Amino acid sequence: MKGLKTFNRGGVHPPGRKYLSENKPIKNAVISDLSVIALSQHLGSPSESIVNPGDIVREGMLIGKSTGFISGNIHSPVPGTVKEISDIYLPNGMTSKAIVIEMEGEFDRLGKETIETNWEHLSGKELIEIINSNGIVGLGGATFPANVKFTLPRGKKAEYLVINGVECEPYLTADHRLMLEKADQIIEGIKIIASIIKPEKLAIGIEINKENAIKIIKEAALRADLPLDVVSLKVKYPQGDEKQLLKAVTGREVPSGALPMEIACVVSNVGTVNAIYEAVVLGKPLIERVITVSGGAIKNPQNLKVRIGTPIKSLIEECGGFTEEPAKVVVGGPMMGFAIYDLDTPVTKGTSGILALTSKEVRGASQTACVSCGRCIAACPMGLNPTTLFKYIDHTEYENAESIGLMDCKECGSCGYVCLARIPLIQGMRLGKRMLRTKKVKA
Amino acid sequence: MSDNNLIIESSSQIKQFDSTSSVMWAVSLCLLPAGVWGVWVFGLKVLGVLFASILSAVVAEAAMAFLLKKNTLKDGSAFLTGLLIGFNMPPSIPYYIPVVASVFAIVVVKWTFGGLGGNFMNPALAGRVFVFFSWTGPMTKWTMPKTLETFDAITNATPLGHLKSGLLEYTGIVDRPARFLAETGYPHTKMDSGITTWLNTNMGLDLSHGYIDMFLGNIPGSLGEVSVALLLLGSIYLFIRKIITWEIPVSYIASFGILIWIFGGTRYSGGSYFNGDVLFHLFTGGLILGALYMATDIVTSPTTRKGMIIFGIGAGILTFLIRIYGSFPEGVSLAIILMNIFVPMIEQYTQPKRFGVQLKREGK
Numbered sequence: 001m002k003g004l005k006t007f008n009r010g011g012v013h014p015p016g017r018k019y020l021s022e023n024k025p026i027k028n029a030v031i032s033d034l035s036v037i038a039l040s041q042h043l044g045s046p047s048e049s050i051v052n053p054g055d056i057v058r059e060g061m062l063i064g065k066s067t068g069f070i071s072g073n074i075h076s077p078v079p080g081t082v083k084e085i086s087d088i089y090l091p092n093g094m095t096s097k098a099i100v101i102e103m104e105g106e107f108d109r110l111g112k113e114t115i116e117t118n119w120e121h122l123s124g125k126e127l128i129e130i131i132n133s134n135g136i137v138g139l140g141g142a143t144f145p146a147n148v149k150f151t152l153p154r155g156k157k158a159e160y161l162v163i164n165g166v167e168c169e170p171y172l173t174a175d176h177r178l179m180l181e182k183a184d185q186i187i188e189g190i191k192i193i194a195s196i197i198k199p200e201k202l203a204i205g206i207e208i209n210k211e212n213a214i215k216i217i218k219e220a221a222l223r224a225d226l227p228l229d230v231v232s233l234k235v236k237y238p239q240g241d242e243k244q245l246l247k248a249v250t251g252r253e254v255p256s257g258a259l260p261m262e263i264a265c266v267v268s269n270v271g272t273v274n275a276i277y278e279a280v281v282l283g284k285p286l287i288e289r290v291i292t293v294s295g296g297a298i299k300n301p302q303n304l305k306v307r308i309g310t311p312i313k314s315l316i317e318e319c320g321g322f323t324e325e326p327a328k329v330v331v332g333g334p335m336m337g338f339a340i341y342d343l344d345t346p347v348t349k350g351t352s353g354i355l356a357l358t359s360k361e362v363r364g365a366s367q368t369a370c371v372s373c374g375r376c377i378a379a380c381p382m383g384l385n386p387t388t389l390f391k392y393i394d395h396t397e398y399e400n401a402e403s404i405g406l407m408d409c410k411e412c413g414s415c416g417y418v419c420l421a422r423i424p425l426i427q428g429m430r431l432g433k434r435m436l437r438t439k440k441v442k443a
Numbered sequence: 444m445s446d447n448n449l450i451i452e453s454s455s456q457i458k459q460f461d462s463t464s465s466v467m468w469a470v471s472l473c474l475l476p477a478g479v480w481g482v483w484v485f486g487l488k489v490l491g492v493l494f495a496s497i498l499s500a501v502v503a504e505a506a507m508a509f510l511l512k513k514n515t516l517k518d519g520s521a522f523l524t525g526l527l528i529g530f531n532m533p534p535s536i537p538y539y540i541p542v543v544a545s546v547f548a549i550v551v552v553k554w555t556f557g558g559l560g561g562n563f564m565n566p567a568l569a570g571r572v573f574v575f576f577s578w579t580g581p582m583t584k585w586t587m588p589k590t591l592e593t594f595d596a597i598t599n600a601t602p603l604g605h606l607k608s609g610l611l612e613y614t615g616i617v618d619r620p621a622r623f624l625a626e627t628g629y630p631h632t633k634m635d636s637g638i639t640t641w642l643n644t645n646m647g648l649d650l651s652h653g654y655i656d657m658f659l660g661n662i663p664g665s666l667g668e669v670s671v672a673l674l675l676l677g678s679i680y681l682f683i684r685k686i687i688t689w690e691i692p693v694s695y696i697a698s699f700g701i702l703i704w705i706f707g708g709t710r711y712s713g714g715s716y717f718n719g720d721v722l723f724h725l726f727t728g729g730l731i732l733g734a735l736y737m738a739t740d741i742v743t744s745p746t747t748r749k750g751m752i753i754f755g756i757g758a759g760i761l762t763f764l765i766r767i768y769g770s771f772p773e774g775v776s777l778a779i780i781l782m783n784i785f786v787p788m789i790e791q792y793t794q795p796k797r798f799g800v801q802l803k804r805e806g807k
Contacts, residue, residue, distance in 0.1 A: 009798060014457060170457070243798065256799040328450050334457040341449045357456065364450070365462035368518050369560035373466075374746030383797040387746065405797050413455030420463045420741075421560070427453035 004208055006234035007244040010381035012414045014170050014237055014335065016209060017361075021294045021301040022173040026181055028305045030318055033103050035078050035309030036088060037063065040096035041348035042137040043144045044070030049099055055082045059108045060285050063099055066132070072145050072349075073135035075285035077307035079105040091331035091338040091345055098346070101309070109284065119280045124150075124196040127280060134279035135286045135349075140164055140240070140269030141336065143350040146276065149266065150196045158197040159264035162249050163190060163204035163273060165213065166233060166240035169333025172353045174290040175270050177303045179206070179213035182274050183220035189277035191226060197266055203229040204270075205249045207239060237335060238412040242267040244381055256408050271352075286349060293319045295355035297326035306347050312354050313343040326356035327364070334361075335413040368421040376415035376425060382408045386415035386425050393432035398439065401432050409433070463559075466686050466741070467519030471526055473677030474736065478530065480673050481666035484588035485534035489666045493529035496541035500525030503549035513558065520559045524548050527567035530667025530732060531776070534586040540578055544570035564783045565743045568776045575776070585663035591630050591656070601664050602657060603728045603772035605629055616713035619720040621651040623711070629653065632661050657726035668729035678735045687739045690748055694755030695734040695762075700725060702763040710767060728766065733775035734758075743783045750786075750793035757789075758782045 040046035047064030057063055057076040064074030080103040088098045119127065132147035152158060163186075167175040179186060194202060206214045214232055221228040231249050233239055243254045245267060252263040260267055268276075271289065278284040287308055294301035299320030306315060312331065316322070330337040331345065332352055347354075376386035384405045392401035409429045416425045461469075482489045504521030508514060515521075528544045548570030553562045575582045585599050600608065606620050609627055617623040625631075635655040642648050656662055660670030668674075681687045700721045707719020724730065738744065738758050745754050758778045765774030 009796075012459075014455075014459070247798075253799045253801075256797065258799070325448065328452075328456055330456045335455045337454060337456055339449065339451045339456055341447060341451055343447075355456075361457055362450070363458045363460060365458070365464065366517065368463040368515070369558060371463050371466075371560045371742050372744075372746050373741035374748075374751075377746050377795055378748065380795070381798065383795040383800075385746075385794060404794075405800070408797065408799070411454065416453070417455040417457065418459050420461055420466055422458065422462060424453045426455065430453070 004232055004234040005248045006236050006239060007247040007381060009383050010379050010414060011236040011238065011244075012379050012417050013235070014417060016170050016235070017294075018171060018173050018176070018209065020171065021292050021303055022176055024173075024177070024302045026174075026177050026290050026303045026305050029307070029310065029315060031078060031103065031307055032310045032314045034083075034311070035080075035101045035103065035307060036086075036098045036311065036344075036346040037074060037077065037101065037309040038088060038090055038096040038098045038346065038348050039064050039074065040090065040094070041074070041143065041308070041350060042072035043142055044068060044072070046096065047072060047074045049085055049097065051082045051099060053082050053084050056080075056105070057082060057101060058105075059110065060287055062285075070145055070148055072137050073133060073285075075135055075287050076101060077287040077309050078103045079107055089342060089345065090348065091340050091351070093338065114282050116281050117283060119192060120195075127192060127196050130280050131276055134284070136272065136275050136279055137286070137349050138269060139271035139275060139289055139349065139352070141332065141350060141352060143348075146268070146272055149268070150193060152197055153261065156261055157264060158199040158261070158266045160201050160203065160246075160250055160266070161190070161194055161197060161199040162246060162265055162267045163202075164240055164242065164245055164267055164269045165204050165206040165210070165217070166245060167210070168207060168235075168237045168240035169335055169337075169352070170237075171294045171355055172292045172333050173294075174292045174303055174352060176210050176213055178270055178274055178290055179210070179217055183216045184224070185277045186217070186270055186273050187220045187224045187226055187228070188281065189273035190228065191224070192276055192280050193266075193268060193273065199266065201229065202227060203231055203249050205231045205233050205239070205245050207233045207235045209235045238381055238410075238414060241381070241410055241412055243410070256405065289347075289349065289351070291315075291347065291351055292353040294353065295326065295330075296358040296361045297322045297324050297356035299323045308347055308349055310347045311344045312340070312347065315347070315354055316343065316356065322356055324358060327359035327362045328355075328357045330355040330357060335417060336411065365422050367423060370421050370423060373420050375418040375420065379414040379418045381412060381414060382410065384409060386429070387423075389432065390423060390425050390428040393428045396435075398432055398435045402436055406432050406436070461684070461686065463520075464518045467523045469681065469684060469686055470736065471519065471523050473681050474526055474530065474667065474674075476673040476677055477660075477667050477670045477732075478526070480660050480670040481530070481534070484590050484660065484669070485586055485666055486589065489534050491538060492532050492534070492536055492541055492666065493526065495538040496529035496532065496545045497522060497525035499542040500528065500545035500549050503546045507550060507554040507558070511554070511558070515558055518559060521549060524553070524567045524570070527667075527737065528570050531567065531571040531665045531729070533582060533584055534666045535584055536581055540574050540581060543577070544574040547573045560742055562742060563786065564780050565737055565740045568737055568780050572776050572780060587663055588661050588669070590632055590661045599663065601727065601772065602629065602653070602662055602723070603766070607772045610711070617711045618708060618713040618715075618718060619651070619711070619723070621653050621720055621723045624653050625651045631656050634659075635661065654722055654726065657723070662727070664727070665729055668732040671726050671731045674731050674735060681735075687735065688751070690751035691739045691744055691755040692734045694752045695738055695759045696725065696730070698756040698759030699730065699762050700759075702760065703767070706763075707767060724766065728773035729775045730762065733762075733779055737775075738779050738782070743786065745786050745789050745793065747790070747793045747795055750789045753789050753793065754782050754786065757785060
């Protein structure tokens with residue numbers, strides 16, 4: 001294991017449990033009769049619905065329009081009729097307007113032959129416009145609009161394009177399977193991004209628990225004659241966070257409060273790269289994504305290619321249902337994901353996994369007062385002091401929390417994972433950040 | 444609202460195995476072998492001491508929790524405090540003394556600061572120090588372990604106590620404490636003679652008699668501190684489970700050992716620098732119990748790695764000073780609770796280095 005790169009501060013080693021699904025090829029999920037497409041499924045302002053109840057929509061048709069610089073376009077994942085525009089809860093507990101579509105009629109893309117278009121003559125601007133109009137957002141979790149990310153600020157140059165193939169969240173294997181099954185497409189996607197931002201160096205970081213993916217990506221890069229540096233990384237959470245990934249791959253530290261651009265780096269997740277390939281080469285909007293359905297309470301864990309808007313319940317059913325009553329159903333990975341109670345919650349662009357966890361996996365215990373064990377401090381990859389932050393926030397001293405770095409917290413969950421006292425540290429961090437933001441807006 | 448029993452909570456959705464109570468119970472479990480040894484060599488009366496200290500600690504905790512409407516009994520910390528107080532008692536102690544120590548530890552040291560997590564001082568040690576200064580007589584009256592053959596009157600002192608008082612009257616030349624003990628007729632077991640002789644002849648060592656007894660626990664002392672071997676054995680499990688980490692024990696034992704090695708010999712008529720008897724001091728006076736199980740108390744030790752190392756070094760220096768230059772023979776309890784007081788200051792200067800912050804300053 002020597003010689004592998006990693007980040008230098010904090011980090012934890014939760015049980016990976018990727019074996020549950022890492023050898024299951026990506027399968028197309030059954031398309032649900034009813035799709036619920038949230039209008040707020042990206043970072044930034046919600047999209048605006050451009051359809052009304054009763055309208056007939058086609059597969060891949062624009063139904064939600066981007067409403068600002070940081071926003072996203074949303075397309076219908078299925079052909080059918082708009083039933084209603086309702087209010088739903090997103091997995092993170094926020095509410096959003098959603099377009100409910102009842103499937104009927106003919107698919108325009110599904111089952112049809114795809115035509116590959118040549119993109120090499122297109123300018124960066126044109127490519128960014130294609131990415132924007134197809135509603136591509138970062139699929140690694142933050143759902144940051146990809147067109148914004150690749151529009152470099154005036155006068156800035158990208159030295160590094162680092163592709164994120166880390167997938168450090170336990171259980172999740174969707175990116176792993178993508179790299180195994182779509183290596184050539186991912187390489188082509190990297191070429192597309194590279195032609196937009198023109199970086200000096202290309203790298204991809206992959207954790208060593210995906211040795212076969214490292215090999216396959218290396219071979220694909222060689223075939224395509226792409227000078228891609230495939231960096232093997234130690235298995236450590238949260239290696240897949242862009243700041244930790246950049247530290248591991250380039251040795252550079254993104255300054256507190258800044259974006260990777262500050263150190264001339266751009267990071268993109270392999271899932272996003274694949275979506276960009278599909279948008280640019282196949283002309284396909286972001287209407288489906290690969291997610292992992294797994295966990296100890298799932299009968300038959302799988303990697304599914306799922307239409308956005310599919311209710312979580314139907315995916316769980318497709319994987320054989322529950323073997324026992326789960327303690328939690330989680331949308332996303334177990335470290336950063338959200339526990340939900342309503343299994344009708346739909347898949348959004350940011351959904352990377354659906355996990356049904358048993359109480360044994362969750363390992364709950366009763367909450368006690370903080371015993372100052374310091375494990376959260378040792379675990380924090382940002383070098384913060386979570387227990388002191390939490391105490392400040394608990395006492396509503398938000399400015400004090402800010403002064404010791406609250407805004408640097410990425411809610412990776414490492415502190416919460418190691419907490420002996422089972423203190424909801426991340427919940428505290430989120431509350432503190434929100435209070436600070438609302439105060440700033442008022443001021 | 445919902446028709447299922449799904450738990451909704453904030454991330455992370457999975458937790459590591461340990462919790463506050465599992466840590467407390469694991470530490471108690473690992474103390475068990477040394478406690479059983481105490482009961483075996485000092486007799487069943489010792490069981491009464493342990494019972495009194497644990498029961499009074501748990502009852503005091505229950506009473507405080509009831510008064511303040513909290514539910515803290517399950518966390519196991521009161522049991523552990525009671526157990527540690529028992530471990531720090533001389534075997535022949537009247538039962539009311541551990542009871543007072545436990546009640547003081549739980550009510551005054553812990554709950555006046557808000558209960559577990561709020562206290563700044565190790566409750567068990569503070570309780571022990573409180574009764575030590577209140578009933579110094581019974582707290583320094585020792586019993587010979589039954590494994591040690593007693594044959595004269597001087598023997599009811601611990602090795603450290605014997606050293607401290609014996610040296611005052613001794614006129615001969617002496618360079619090392621263990622040799623002094625052996626020469627002034629401090630008893631040792633047959634097993635000790637056998638192993639020491641074997642080591643000296645076969646391994647080319649020059650050991651005095653007594654080290655093996657000190658290591659195994661065939662010496663008078665507080666009922667849980669004497670068996671260094673079993674305390675070390677229990678700690679292996681805690682190290683494997685990462686319930687205790689190396690920082691505090693290693694920095695404590697290393698700094699103490701180095702100081703003893705440099706200066707420990709200078710207190711004797713025939714001694715010199717760099718000739719201290721490190722093994723003797725490590726095996727006696729509850730140093731191992733203190734360094735492994737009491738200084739490492741998560742609540743009252745620093746939270747950062749750097750802080751823990753400073754804390755350990757401080758405890759090592761203080762133990763050395765008290766033991767070699769002070770009037771008390773042991774010094775472990777006082778050193779640790781003194782360092783507990785320094786923890787907030789240590790914390791202030793040992794906060795972690797934030798990611799990406801140095802760079803920002805340089806950029807400005």
